[in-house]
Amino acid sequence: MSMDLVRTAERLRTHPWVTDARCGHASADKPGIVLALSSAGIEALCQRGRRYVIDHLQQGTDYTGAPIAWRLLDALPVSASVQQIGAWLQAPLPRDASLIEESQHDGVWTLTLHVPVDLVYFLGHFPQAPVVPGVVQIGWALALAATRLGTPSRCTAMEALKFQHLLRPGERADLTLHHDTVRDKLHFAYRHGDKAFSSGRLAWSAKP
Known part of the structure; x- marks a missing residue:
């Protein structure tokens, strides 16, 4: 995992829209980040949509690597393992409540x-x-x-x-x-x- 991606996740964790951010791989050659949104982040999502939230957050970082796969959650267990992060990134978006x-x-x-x-x-x-x-x-x-x-x-x-x-x-x-x-x-x-x-x-x- 590139240090650039790790630093990006660290930077994202300081944003008021984010409560946690972890990096992993959506595939062998596709990096990814799982974001847990704060209440302010969810409000921004409701008002402006997924693309806006991701673009806004990414603009606040210095990431210059390969395109990132993003997964949004409203809670991320502290104990989430590297394997769990990878599973979230590789899974299709949910269809059910x-x-x-x-x-x-x-x-x-x-x-x-x-x-x-x-x-x-x-x-x-x-x-x-x-x-x-x-x-x-x-x-x-x-x-x-x-x-x-x-x-x-x-x-x-x-x-x-x-x-x-x-x-x-x-x-x-x-x-x-x-x-x-x-x-x-x-x-x-x-x-x-x-x-x-x-x-x-x-x-x-x-x-x-």
């Missing part, structure tokens, strides 16, 4: 989810103002319900859809899932405290 905890009461599942700051969908939706697309939120609800409620992983009808607040990088959301077996509809809602992100009913028949 991280499950923190879950519970079930009277047929209603509540799942606490965390939205990765480097979610792959942010690259196109939208590059300068990342938001979890509504279709992705619906897809997550269907997939998570399928393994817990035994419902199909695809729907044919959507009802009463509401998207009230943007679901952004680093957000936490409590997803509630309930299968109305009489009407054969899946009720879902994403919220965190008093903030409602989205909700709706998903069905497998277009009939009322």
